[in-house]
Amino acid sequence: MWRMDLKARVELAIGLAVVALGTLLLVSACGSDDGHGHAGTGTMTSNGPAGSIQVKLVNWAVEPTATSAKAGTVTFHVVHDMQHMHTTNEGGNVHDLQVARKNADGIFEIVGQVQGLKMGDTRDLTLDLAPGDYELQCNATEEVNGQVVAHYVKGMHTPFKVL
Ligand SMILES: [Cu+2]
Structure with missing residues (x-):
């Protein structure tokens, strides 16, 4: 029975790691590129800070x-x-x-x-x-x-x- 638990835990851990990696990739894609192929400000929108x-x-x-x-x-x-x-x-x-x-x-x-x-x-x-x-x-x-x-x-x- 403990083997099942371990397997489930490992699967859960792998699942979480994949989600975390996906988030990391999204964040880095956003931060390093403004979506137009130029070095930008690191923001996803071009509207600037709130109230600007x-x-x-x-x-x-x-x-x-x-x-x-x-x-x-x-x-x-x-x-x-x-x-x-x-x-x-x-x-x-x-x-x-x-x-x-x-x-x-x-x-x-x-x-x-x-x-x-x-x-x-x-x-x-x-x-x-x-x-x-x-x-x-x-x-x-x-x-x-x-x-x-x-x-x-x-x-x-x-x-x-x-x-
Ligand atoms: Cu000018």
Whole structure:
């Protein structure tokens, strides 16, 4: 009778080990790859931390999921979206996000930034923001076929309000 018990125990142990291994494989597959074949943030979703505002950087626009936020701690989940694959070299291989506050004199002052996001890159930018008018900008410049391309001029800026 004790032999039966032992066999059952061994089978149970093997069963548990298989389940544990399966879970481990799932977790490591998620952690090492964002599902697009690029080194990512290690998260399965592209939505970023809870309460964050996703900001997509594309050619040639800055596209936040919200255009305003309450004053205080604001986290921007910045994504250089790789949905758009460049067929011609128009530039835009690397984008930045500058969060700029409009001062009383109308001049923008950068209060935080992340730079050098390649296609598929994501970065979180957490800032303590006071109420006011802001702009989300990409001020990257690059040379394409001998021409200087300024991303801001191409359209990479959008208004943002902190209330
Ligand atoms: Cu850009």
